[in-house]
Each structure stands twice: as structure tokens, then as C-alpha cells.
Amino acid sequence: MAKIDVDASLAPRLFAPRLTVLVTSLDKKGRANIITLSWAMPTSFDPPLAAISVGKRRYSHELIEGCREFVVNIPSQDILEKVQLCGSRSGRNVDKFAESGLTQLPSKKVKPPRIKECVAHLECKLVDSLSTGDHTIFIGEVVAASVDEEAFDGMEKCIKLETFKPILHLTGPYFTTSTSVRQIN
Ligand SMILES: Cc1cc2nc3c(=O)[nH]c(=O)nc-3n(C[C@H](O)[C@H](O)[C@H](O)COP(=O)(O)O)c2cc1C
Structure with missing residues (x-):
């Protein structure tokens, strides 16, 4: 098959599809914000670390630097419209919990809340950050993790795709999901 050259700026569109998450953080007054x-x-098994790349101009960038904690919430397809809303409005201008109707669920080990309607939650304490062009990679130690019972295979210790349809982002307003599992022995 022939290869076509594309502009290097399109690299993120080739790194696709990607799991889409909702990250919560807190402002100085303790109000929670959500970013898609x-x-x-x-990014590490031991200690368990999670990395998120946040644009330097996002409100969440300011909040994560300030509160030094965040929660990675993993949504499923049934709340796709809310995920799009949290990724198209800024918490500088709008309360995204109120606007989306998503529900705050207290976290176990950090101050930012979990999002009840999401399937899995990684509670993180900021341990490092790396400036990468117009984004910052925030690295959090996962200090607590939780998942909906029916979405988790306790034997294989993995997400059950029969009950959980992850949101995979292609680019812009385009999303897909994963419907099948292949086992390679
Ligand atoms: C599907 C989707 C994925 C996104 N991924 C990122 C991302 O990885 N990093 C980022 O900085 N912004 C990303 N965005 C954009 C932010 O979610 C968006 O700018 C948001 O309004 C910022 O909110 P805030 O200003 O309240 O922090 C994404 C948006 C959508 C819809």
C-alpha cells in the first residue's frame, strides 16, 4: 500500500484513537472543575503513576498546579455529550458540574471529587511535571483507585468490554468505541 506524507502537525491525529478521560481538580475556594x-x-507500575498532558492556557492547568492533586475519571459512551461539554467550555466561565449535571462523589485519598457517572477513578497526588511545548505533562502518583463492580473482571483484573464502552477520541468531534477483545496466546 502506498504511503502518503502528512504534515507533522497532524501527529496527534495519527496517535488515535485514544482513551478519553475526565480530570477533576479544585480551585483555591474548593470548587471542583472538570477537563476532558x-x-x-x-507511566509506571511501581510506584503507580499516571501522566496527563494539559494545555498551558487551560484553567485546569492553573488548578492542578495550585492544588497539586487530581482525579482521572474514566467515562463510558453513555455520557459522551457531557464529555464533549467538559471539553468545550472553560471552568473559568462556567461551573461544569452544574452545567453537565454530573455528580460529585468524594474521593478516598485526595480533595478533588470523583465523578459518580464515570466507571473508574484514579486519585492522584502530583509528584512531577514536565513542560512539553504548549502543554505540561503532570505526573501523579495513584494513591487510590476504584471501579464499578460490573465493569471489572475480578479474575483477569481488567475492564469488561461487555459492560463498559470506553470513549475513544479520533479528533475534533469524532469518537469511536471498542467492541471486541482478541486474546493472543
Ligand atoms: C475529546 C477531547 C479531548 C481533549 N483532550 C485534551 C487534552 O488531552 N489536553 C488538553 O489540554 N485539552 C484537551 N481537550 C480540550 C479541553 O478539554 C478544553 O480546552 C476544556 O474546555 C478546558 O477546560 P478548562 O479551561 O476548564 O480547564 C480535549 C477536548 C476534547 C473534547
Whole structure:
């Protein structure tokens, strides 16, 4: 098959699809904000670390630097419209919990709340950050993790795709999901 050259600025569109997450953080008065991210990944087993890449102009960038804690919440397709809302409005101008109707659920070990409607939650304490061009990679130690019972296979210790449809971001307003599992022996 022939290869076509594309502009290097399109690199994120080739790194796709990506798991989409909702990250919560707190302002100085203790008000919670939500940002939609698809630049997020685990980055160490021991200690368990999670990395998120946040644009330097985002309100959440300021909040995470200030409160030094965040929660990575993993949504499913049934709240796609709310995920899009949290990724298109800024917490500087709007209370995204009120606007989206999403529900705050107290976290176990950090101050920012979990989002009740999400399926899994990684509570993180900021341990490092790295400036990468117009974004900052915030690295959090996962100090507590929780998941909806019906979405987790306790034997295999993995997400159950029969009950959980992750939101995978392609680019802009385009999303997909994963419907099948292949086992390689
Ligand atoms: C599907 C999707 C994925 C996104 N991924 C990222 C991301 O990885 N990093 C980022 O900084 N912004 C990302 N954004 C944009 C932010 O979510 C958006 O700018 C948001 O309004 C910022 O909110 P805040 O100003 O309240 O922090 C994404 C938006 C959408 C809809």
C-alpha cells in the first residue's frame, strides 16, 4: 500500500484513537472543575503513576498546579455529550458540574471529587511535571483507585468490554468505541 506524507502537525491525529478521560481538580475556594483529556496514560507500575498532558492556557492547568492533586475519571459512551461539554467550555466561565449535571462523589485519598457517572477513578497526588511545548505533562502518583463492580473482571483484573464502552477520541468531534477483545496466546 502506498504511503502518503502528512504534515507533522497532524501527529496527534495519527496517535488515535485514544482513551478519553475526565480530570477533576479544585480551585483555591474548593470548587471542583472538570477537563476532558485524551492525552493521558499510565507511566509506571511501581510506584503507580499516571501522566496527563494539559494545555498551558487551560484553567485546569492553573488548578492542578495550585492544588497539586487530581482525579482521572474514566467515562463510558453513555455520557459522551457531557464529555464533549467538559471539553468545550472553560471552568473559568462556567461551573461544569452544574452545567453537565454530573455528580460529585468524594474521593478516598485526595480533595478533588470523583465523578459518580464515570466507571473508574484514579486519585492522584502530583509528584512531577514536565513542560512539553504548549502543554505540561503532570505526573501523579495513584494513591487510590476504584471501579464499578460490573465493569471489572475480578479474575483477569481488567475492564469488561461487555459492560463498559470506553470513549475513544479520533479528533475534533469524532469518537469511536471498542467492541471486541482478541486474546493472543
Ligand atoms: C475529546 C477531547 C479531548 C481533549 N483532550 C485534551 C487534552 O488531552 N489536553 C488538553 O489540554 N485539552 C484537551 N481537550 C480540550 C479541553 O478539554 C478544553 O480546552 C476544556 O474546555 C478546558 O477546560 P478548562 O479551561 O476548564 O480547564 C480535549 C477536548 C476534547 C473534547
